Amino acid sequence: MIKAKRQTCQQCAKPLSTCYCHLLEKKANAWPVCLIQHLNESSHAKGTARIAQLSLKNLRTIQLGDREPFTPPENDSDFWCNPVLIYPNSENRDIAELVGTSPRPLVVLDGTWRKSKAMLLSSPYLQSLPKYSFETERPSRYRIRKASSPDFLSTLESIVAILETLEGTGNDYAQMLEVMDWMVTTQLGFINSTNP
């Protein structure tokens, strides 16, 4: 049997039947975000991190190869001014301490916990950054977290939680989570209907 080639959306990389682009809202985040992804995990481009990439105007993504230590790009020094690393760990300071201060670039490691740790350990630059943790209270997302890969979801949910903490009511980022809910629900429905 020859499989028909699925048509995919060029923007969100989803099959047209589950494309979520009509739900996206662009937000001008005051605190810039840099997502650092491991190349081997480039499927993240199709996960929920993609929603952040398509929703936030002030976001850039850097992809790292295997054992490639991260260093900030030399041609982008304006962005890399006084960044902080988001790294959930009880020993790190709480991101809430930065509320009310001037926006700084937020470096977010997008990968499994193990990959994120490896990216941190391989980069003296990342290790030198001030590290901040955060707390979030979104119990209603638990169902969805269980339904899909926690790694994808934690990246998007982390970014939303951090921006909401830092920017208060300046921007409404809830739509990013709405898109995530819709994407997961649509995918689950699709899987259930094709694999009864």
Ligand SMILES: [Zn+2]
């Ligand atoms: Zn799309």
